[in-house]
Amino acid sequence: MLFSIDRIQYSSKLNQYYIFEFMEVGNIFNLVRGKALLPQKEFWSTLFGMIDKIEQSKVDFLLKLKINVVKVFIFYQPERNLYIKIELNPFLNKNIGHVFTFEQLQIWFRNLNNIDGDSQSKGLGAARKNNFDQYVNSLLSSLYNISDFQDDNGLDLTKQLLNGDTTKGFDLDLFQYISSTSEFIIYEFLKRENPYINNIQAHPMRYCWSGKPNDNKQKYISLWNLRSFLNGRLLLVNYSDDIYEKISVIEILDLDVNNGILAENKYCMSRNEFLGWLHDMNHYSNQSKDYLSDFKCVHYDREFFKNFNDNKKRYGSEFIV
Numbered sequence: 001m002l003f004s005i006d007r008i009q010y011s012s013k014l015n016q017y018y019i020f021e022f023m024e025v026g027n028i029f030n031l032v033r034g035k036a037l038l039p040q041k042e043f044w045s046t047l048f049g050m051i052d053k054i055e056q057s058k059v060d061f062l063l064k065l066k067i068n069v070v071k072v073f074i075f076y077q078p079e080r081n082l083y084i085k086i087e088l089n090p091f092l093n094k095n096i097g098h099v100f101t102f103e104q105l106q107i108w109f110r111n112l113n114n115i116d117g118d119s120q121s122k123g124l125g126a127a128r129k130n131n132f133d134q135y136v137n138s139l140l141s142s143l144y145n146i147s148d149f150q151d152d153n154g155l156d157l158t159k160q161l162l163n164g165d166t167t168k169g170f171d172l173d174l175f176q177y178i179s180s181t182s183e184f185i186i187y188e189f190l191k192r193e194n195p196y197i198n199n200i201q202a203h204p205m206r207y208c209w210s211g212k213p214n215d216n217k218q219k220y221i222s223l224w225n226l227r228s229f230l231n232g233r234l235l236l237v238n239y240s241d242d243i244y245e246k247i248s249v250i251e252i253l254d255l256d257v258n259n260g261i262l263a264e265n266k267y268c269m270s271r272n273e274f275l276g277w278l279h280d281m282n283h284y285s286n287q288s289k290d291y292l293s294d295f296k297c298v299h300y301d302r303e304f305f306k307n308f309n310d311n312k313k314r315y316g317s318e319f320i321v
Contacts, residue, residue: 002143002187002282003058004136005172006153008226011115016091017069017229018112020169021062022154025050028077031084037097043086047075054144063088065177067230074105076157102160109161113168135239136173136189142275143282170222180285184232188223192240199248200268200316202238205308209260217260224255239271247274248316249292254302262302267295268319 007020025031030046037043044063048056062071073086083105087096100108141147153171174187192202208217227234238248246268254262269277273295281291298318304311 001057001061002140002174002176002278003061004140004153005175007158007169007171008222009113009169010222010225011112013116017226018072018169019062019065019069020072020074020154021059022074022076022157023051023055023059025075025077028075028080028082028084031075032082032099035099037084037086037099040095043097054146061177074154074157078102078157106161106163110163110165113162113165116168118166135191139174139275139278143279170219176281178284180287181289183289184227184230185281185291186223186227186230186232186234187237188235189237189239192238199238199240199245200319201312202248203250203261203312203315204236205260205305206312209258220252220255220261221257224252227252237274243271246270246319248319249274249295251292260305260308262305264300265292266298266300266316266319267292268316269295 005019006022007018009018009020010016011018025047027050030050031038031043038046047059051059059073062073065071068090070091071088073084073088075084075086076082081101083100083102085096085098085100085105085108089096098104098108155171158167158169172186173189176185176187177183178185190202190204192199194202194206197206204216204220208215208220223234234252236250236252238250239245247270249267249269251265251267252261253264256262277292277294284291296319298316300315308315
């Protein structure tokens, strides 16, 4: 299945990744006994009885995810000022659980967020103004067949915990592990804001690696580093508010920290075709790794990106009729 991932943080000091899941629950006192957490098996069985099927699937997915990362679950009920942190740490070979007040959780969270010190960049996943991504939530509503599905990814809580600090973490719009091919896929959705180009012409190299103060290259560097760590695939999806405009899907094949994207495969499809493809991917069981084989593919190589400023005027022209 496809899930959004609330927060990813990489610590260069510790050389390890952290995956966070934030989940607001009702009756949080059901998960504690006195001032301590319930025993492990009882804790998870009680939690699963308190959350819906989609939340159960996501927690189960993360619990079973076999990669060398620290998994952090934060369950909370703000009006009770009770926050439960469960840390599954393969590097320490143990699970760590705490019952926190907001103030205690904030101290822990800010210390971890700032563990590598200050960053010159705003960092991928700088807390956005809206507390949920409307487009991604609409996709998840369709995939899960739940009309009112909404996941705020814990953004409101994250903003409160950061208390003005620049975030060193980032979220994943959609994330998938395909067991039949043993591959991870990262999906990043990019809303086109430029009115002078279309989704097919849109590309991160138009506004990243520019040397300008608002350059957002760190976003793509962090995604690429995670993709490399997972030995997975990174797909960028360009879309707009126009439901009749075609959607562009870019698979990044190579990226250089200093020079930007170096190679990619590009695809194009209608919004309905894209949604149908995403439904198929949500239950993908084929052994072929050519997930986009039904769509025309155009490859852009190092020579093209070496002179992107000159070549960008013809970028995507193969798809424009």
